[in-house]
Amino acid sequence: xxxxxKCKEEKGVGEFHKAKTNKDELKGQCRQCYxxxxxxxxxxxxxxxxxxxxxxxxxxxxxxxxxxxxxxxxNGAEHKRSIGRPHQGGTGMYYxxxxxxFPSDLQSLCYNCNxxxxxxxxxxxxxxxxxQSNSSVPQTPQPTKNSFHHPSMYPTSSSPIAYL
Ligand SMILES: [Zn+2]
Ligand SMILES: [Zn+2]
Ligand SMILES: [Zn+2]
Numbered sequence: 212x213x214x215x216x217k218c219k220e221e222k223g224v225g226e227f228h229k230a231k232t233n234k235d236e237l238k239g240q241c242r243q244c245y246x247x248x249x250x251x252x253x254x255x256x257x258x259x260x261x262x263x264x265x266x267x268x269x270x271x272x273x274x275x276x277x278x279x280x281x282x283x284x285x286n287g288a289e290h291k292r293s294i295g296r297p298h299q300g301g302t303g304m305y306y307x308x309x310x311x312x313f314p315s316d317l318q319s320l321c322y323n324c325n326x327x328x329x330x331x332x333x334x335x336x337x338x339x340x341x342x343q344s345n346s347s348v349p350q351t352p353q354p355t356k357n358s359f360h361h362p363s364m365y366p367t368s369s370s371p372i373a374y375l
Contacts, residue, residue: 213237217244256305264319269328269336272321280304281320285334 214221216239227237228245238245257275264280266273308317320328324336331337 215239215241215244217241217248253302253305256302256309260305260308260313261319263313264317266319267321267324268318269320269324269338272323274321277321277323278319279322279325280308280317281325281328283316283318285329 212221213224213227213235215227218241220241222241224237226241226243228242229236230238233239240248254275257278260280261275261278267278268281272278308314320336324338327338328334328336333339
């Protein structure tokens with residue numbers, strides 16, 4: 212048995228994550244406390260990212276839980292390989308973004324738009340088609356909070372990432 216440094220409850224060793232660097236090879240906090248802490252940390256990290264990148268560049272979805280980071284030039288897999296931590300996924304990636312000062316070839320997309328972009332075979336979200344068919348009527352461009360991140364602002368040909 213071991214007492215959790217956070218909730219002060221005595222719990223079986225199975226309730227603690229392993230930590231090779233600690234004397235008893237267990238983390239000081241129980242799994243429950245650790246997971247809770249980690250989740251809060253993840254959310255804080257995510258909030259920082261999307262405070263910068265804003266709403267979904269396609270449909271303006273603003274709920275943090277729906278938002279993901281997308282590579283405007285569709286080189287996500289390549290990029291993940293080049294930063295050398297493909298297994299770390301989300302948090303590692305968010306970390307990397309902050310460390311690299313929010314690279315401008317990334318944008319926020321909601322899960323829907325992101326999936327649709329990659330699975331439609333179009334290279335962009337099918338929402339764009341709806342937008343195009345509605346734009347036969349000439350419109351004055353309305354600057355939105357998010358207009359800077361709109362995909363059409365960027366070249367469509369994929370260029371190598373310059374900042375790496
Ligand atoms: Zn605990
Ligand atoms: Zn969206
Ligand atoms: Zn969309």
